[in-house]
Amino acid sequence: MRRAGRKRDYRGMAEGELDLLPMMNVFIVLIPMLLTSAVFLKVAVIDTNVPSATSAAPSSPAEDLSLAITIKDDYFVVEGRGIESRAIARQDADAGAKLAAALAEVVIAHPDHQDVIIISQPKTRYQDIIAVMDISRASGLMSASLLGAE
Amino acid sequence: MRHHNKRNRLRPSSSLILTSLMDILTVLVLFLLKSFVMEGEAITPVPGVALPESSSKTAPRSSIVIAIFEDTVMLNGEVVATISKATASDNLLISPLARRLDETREQAEEIARLRGAPEGFDGKVSIQGDREINFAILQRVMYTCSASGYDHISLAVIESS
Secondary structure (H helix, E strand, C coil): CHHHHHHHHHHHCCCCCCCCHHHHHHHHHHHHHHHHHCCCCCEEEEEEECCCCCCCCCCCHHHHHCCEEEECCCEEEEEECCEEEEEEECCCCCHHHHHHHHHHHHHHHCCCCCEEEEEECCCCEHHHHHHHHHHHHHCCCCEEEEEECC | CHHHHHHHHHCCCCCCCCHHHHHHHHHHHHHHHHHHHHHCCCCCCCCCCCCCEECCCCCCCCCEEEEEECCEEEECCEEEEEHHHHHHCCCCCCHHHHHHHHHHHHHHHHHHHHHCCCCCCCCEEEEEECCCCEHHHHHHHHHHHHHCCCCEEEEEEEECC
């Protein structure tokens, strides 16, 4: 009896196969778990300045330009000290490109200037503000401050 | 040829060759585990928040997280205020949030003091806002943060491809 059993065991192992089924079971559970919790979207951040409540006045002379982009319901308004203010209709498909061009002009005229104030309405969507920040960052205005319309 | 036939006849229930499948699975598991490790202590998006897309490439730092979505304002995963209530008044300060932020700041200062950290309290906060929220609530949250001493505010976004 015992002999026969041993003999059968040897025959089963003859091919030298690993019993992979338990490992498969583990993997089949592990992979969906990891896949569902994996984050494929990369999160980044945008650093912003908050105009501090105590000292709203700009400190250095380089900031005297006080370049501001106002996001209105229908227009972007680019204005600043010594800059001809201009309005760009937001409905246009190329409003972003026009805004970038307007900002690029300002940057060329004032190469040291890196600050921009983005003035939003209470109803402005967050995504729109981020889009304007992107455009201004792409134009070389690295430091954006968010401000609300009075 | 004949040899093969003989073998097949001897083992009618042919077993699957799982080795190659195991290789794939092993690589997959290692890849997924590695992607977890690589994330480090970066902030993870709060469920329910659809972050706006941006071209920013700045890597997130670990900090306290304020999530704003639907009608709630959450601080570190805890609901502290509602948007409808906060935007109802003209006052920019959201007092429940300010209270919690003050508590958090005191704790952080205490920890920094006990550890003898030279830089002390860094005042970093990241805001995870849903892309559909209005500026009104964002402004109030940012104002409250800076009023409580958190003036290094970073806005969390998703890198657009």
